[in-house]
Amino acid sequence: MDILLKNAQIVTLNDNDDVIPEGSIGIRDNRIDFIGEGNGCIEAEYSKVIDCKGRTVMPGFVNAHNHLAMTMFRNYADDMKLMDWLFTKIFPLEDKQTDESVYWGSLLAMVEMIKSGTTTFADMYFFMESTARAAAESGMRAVLSRGLQGESGEEEPDYRLKESDELFRKFHNSYNGRIKVMLAPHSVYTCSEAYLRKVAAKSLEQEIPVQIHLSETKEEVSTCIEKFGRSPVKYLEDLGLLNDRTVAAHCVAVDDDDIGILASRRVNVVHNPGSNMKLASGIAPVAKMLEKGINVCLGTDGASSNNNLDMLEEMRLAAYLQKIYTNDPTVLPAEAVIRMATLKGAKALGFENLGSIEAGKAADLIVLNTERAHYYPKHNIKSAIVYSGNSADVETVIIDGNLVMESGHLVTLDEERILYKAQKWASKLTGQECPQP
Numbered sequence: 425m426d427i428l429l430k431n432a433q434i435v436t437l438n439d440n441d442d443v444i445p446e447g448s449i450g451i452r453d454n455r456i457d458f459i460g461e462g463n464g465c466i467e468a469e470y471s472k473v474i475d476c477k478g479r480t481v482m483p484g485f486v487n488a489h490n491h492l493a494m495t496m497f498r499n500y501a502d503d504m505k506l507m508d509w510l511f512t513k514i515f516p517l518e519d520k521q522t523d524e525s526v527y528w529g530s531l532l533a534m535v536e537m538i539k540s541g542t543t544t545f546a547d548m549y550f551f552m553e554s555t556a557r558a559a560a561e562s563g564m565r566a567v568l569s570r571g572l573q574g575e576s577g578e579e580e581p582d583y584r585l586k587e588s589d590e591l592f593r594k595f596h597n598s599y600n601g602r603i604k605v606m607l608a609p610h611s612v613y614t615c616s617e618a619y620l621r622k623v624a625a626k627s628l629e630q631e632i633p634v635q636i637h638l639s640e641t642k643e644e645v646s647t648c649i650e651k652f653g654r655s656p657v658k659y660l661e662d663l664g665l666l667n668d669r670t671v672a673a674h675c676v677a678v679d680d681d682d683i684g685i686l687a688s689r690r691v692n693v694v695h696n697p698g699s700n701m702k703l704a705s706g707i708a709p710v711a712k713m714l715e716k717g718i719n720v721c722l723g724t725d726g727a728s729s730n731n732n733l734d735m736l737e738e739m740r741l742a743a744y745l746q747k748i749y750t751n752d753p754t755v756l757p758a759e760a761v762i763r764m765a766t767l768k769g770a771k772a773l774g775f776e777n778l779g780s781i782e783a784g785k786a787a788d789l790i791v792l793n794t795e796r797a798h799y800y801p802k803h804n805i806k807s808a809i810v811y812s813g814n815s816a817d818v819e820t821v822i823i824d825g826n827l828v829m830e831s832g833h834l835v836t837l838d839e840e841r842i843l844y845k846a847q848k849w850a851s852k853l854t855g856q857e858c859p860q861p
């Protein structure tokens with residue numbers, strides 16, 4: 425579909441950080457083919473024209489670390505320590521997940537993400553073909569990974585790695601390049617050294633990027649030092665798992681040496697402030713990592729440790745948390761946080777042609793209703809989005825040139841059915857009664 429967005433305030437996030445007070449954007453063949461002030465193109469040439477008077481158009485958000493089907497356990501087990509939460513509540517329930525429960529849990533996450541302006545996500549979970557099916561249906565841009573954990577070295581057959589291979593073969597660069605696949609060893613505490621070496625060799629051999637949880641807590645770091653005499657960052661470097669295609673989630677408990685390694689290896693770091701605060705994991709030294717030139721982007725982590733997938737909220741949490749951590753209100757200004765939530769996430773996930781509104785770039789855009797009280801009076805639109813905006817402002821979402829939400833109504837997904845099915849499956853998994861509506 426050819427789409428023209430007219431009369432829009434446009435936050436471009438181009439190199440000059442231009443904001444166009446009133447302009448138009450033309451979309452053809454999944455790409456932005458025109459952007460300019462006023463109405464510099466012929467309306468009749470577009471099959472769909474959206475009047476964005478009083479609206480702000482910006483690049484869609486990139487949620488660079490998530491576990492979609494964990495929406496199934498949202499608000500099921502809260503206020504617990506990470507390891508206790510994982511090993512006594514989450515892992516046992518995850519053993520009960522099926523391809524259908526993951527499908528509906530993934531769709532539930534996608535409804536929430538689209539409605540809050542996220543156009544791209546990275547997922548690390550299992551039954552990933554169900555999530556791929558859901559991503560194909562929803563129209564979302566996705567990086568999918570079969571979560572890997574294990575002890576085996578070369579000798580034993582490994583069904584997880586086999587499923588990961590299958591996922592890569594079937595879905596990598598599918599749907600016009602909208603869906604990609606990565607390798608995802610879960611962490612240094614759930615994978616043995618032999619196993620991590622095996623994943624590193626596969627990554628190198630087949631040029632598949634890796635995403636992993638890294639230095640999420642002090643406990644993870646001290647256990648790693650006890651066992652291997654090195655921090656998790658140094659350990660992964662020695663195993664050959666750190667490079668410019670590695671996406672490392674959390675990096676909370678990192679010291680200056682670790683930050684030096686992450687910078688020199690050009691590792692992409694995903695900051696998850698909501699999850700880190702809720703699980704009391706600590707505060708990632710984001711300002712310091714950015715200062716060292718590390719590509720730091722943003723993620724929500726799964727919905728049961730956040731407990732939502734709202735990137736607008738995540739931006740605000742990131743800014744506030746870093747200011748209080750450094751005792752410096754000038755760190756992580758709104759402009760920097762918006763880039764973390766868009767362009768930097770796109771770069772981390774290997775979507776180089778994404779994250780800003782420029783001619784030739786992929787058309788992943790969101791339209792915010794900024795004609796609301798909390799955007800008045802109008803001074804600085806980026807500050808307003810980060811510090812005053814909320815996800816209810818997101819009206820229209822375009823991904824890969826296709827309308828997936830228009831004026832608050834989902835185009836590709838049946839929201840009511842998804843909510844119903846997700847509740848049914850969650851009740852089945854947890855063994856709790858399905859509450860009456």
Ligand SMILES: [Zn+2]
Pocket residue numbers: 489490491637673725726
């Ligand atoms: Zn995670």
